[in-house]
Amino acid sequence: MVAESTQERAPLSKERVLQAAVDLADEAGIEALTMRGLADRLGVEAMSLYYHVANKEAMLDGVVDMIVTEISEAADEAAPPSGGADWKTTMRNRILAAREVLLRHKWAPAVMETRTSVGPATLRYYDDLLRVFREGEFSYDLAHHAMHALGSRALGFTQELFDPADQETGDEDMEAEMAAMAEELPHLVEMLMEISHEGAETTLGWCDDQTEFEFGLDLLLDGLERLREPA
Amino acid sequence: MVAESTQERAPLSKERVLQAAVDLADEAGIEALTMRGLADRLGVEAMSLYYHVANKEAMLDGVVDMIVTEISEAADEAAPPSGGADWKTTMRNRILAAREVLLRHKWAPAVMETRTSVGPATLRYYDDLLRVFREGEFSYDLAHHAMHALGSRALGFTQELFDPADQETGDEDMEAEMAAMAEELPHLVEMLMEISHEGAETTLGWCDDQTEFEFGLDLLLDGLERLREPA
């Protein structure tokens, strides 16, 4: 009696492969997303995947397309184009919604950065952003600059200064380490001390990501608004 | 007679290993930077590298540190802190110099994004940026927001909309393809047509990277300037 036969299992499809890939990365991290690991999760041999995707790169392209589709849907739900709100509110809410999606798929930005071509979902998302600008009476020229200026933030990419788990030192010698750092990095240390005194956290994990994201986004959107209607 | 002996060859060192790694990536691309390939270039067995670096990740950490050191030096040469110029000019010229360095090491941003901890060179570079803000009479709070808002742009990262070689279609059916795209991506297509009519290039490789980089950078710096001196 064979344990798993083709009949007992839903047949593979490109969609099932890509969905499984997203789930695997969500649950076990991007380094777990190998062709062999993905096949395992689908109860199939590694080589079977090659019937549905050309190779690993094509698989990753598909995965990114799924994520961007999710971003697009979230953005449309939060603030559809032609939804009645002004361009800045619409753009702001769309991009904040995009960020929320990426918080659910923390591995995704790194994969997106490795893509060398733009998939259909991304093109569609950009087209929608452009539409919002146009409905806000931007010229195509300014809208074009705006897209570059937003950069990966348009897709919800967060800009972290120091990466999440940067704590390699025990809590004990925090004082001593600070003193040593203070000589070489005086401004960084002073900033740290000042901000930690007034705020919540005392360690290096002090930045409120949501606040910083909105600060940077608003800085750009406000600047664009001024360029749109010169003085 | 043995071809290559330890005596005939300069002995390895961490610095030589890292420099060779940078050179290899420059010449052959990041995918050529394997432990075995790196050893080859140094005329040594792969395992010898492990005497000088803990593992591949540590090697990449070191490589990033070298690049950021190069960025720091270029920034200092272009516009040293306390160099006499106002904060905005100094910051602008430093970041433009950083970008020039990354143009010489196109593979570097992708590697930098994969680092999970911040090296000494990066800390020093950030400390210097902070110093420039402070000399421009920013509060630490605003300077902190500013660093997040600049994000990876502070290190000279370019924000490309579509990646370099996105031309997978022959030149012939450009017209036909445009027509097909126009239905699904009306704004993108219209923008393309408008910009290509007035400008230089006619294809998808139309964006002047330098211009777009400066546009986004100035948008941020101008916005920060306004926040620094409220009305």
Place this chain on the structure above:
DNA sequence: ACCTGAACACCGTTCAAGT
């Protein structure tokens, strides 16, 4: 049409051993 088995070329890395 869909999936598999065996095999290949290539990784990073270990460990014990050489000089």
Place this chain on the structure above:
DNA sequence: ACCTGAACACCGTTCAAGT
């Protein structure tokens, strides 16, 4: 102190073959 050889576990991928 510095480097090596052999070996291991793991990749992505090919190709011819099975149902």
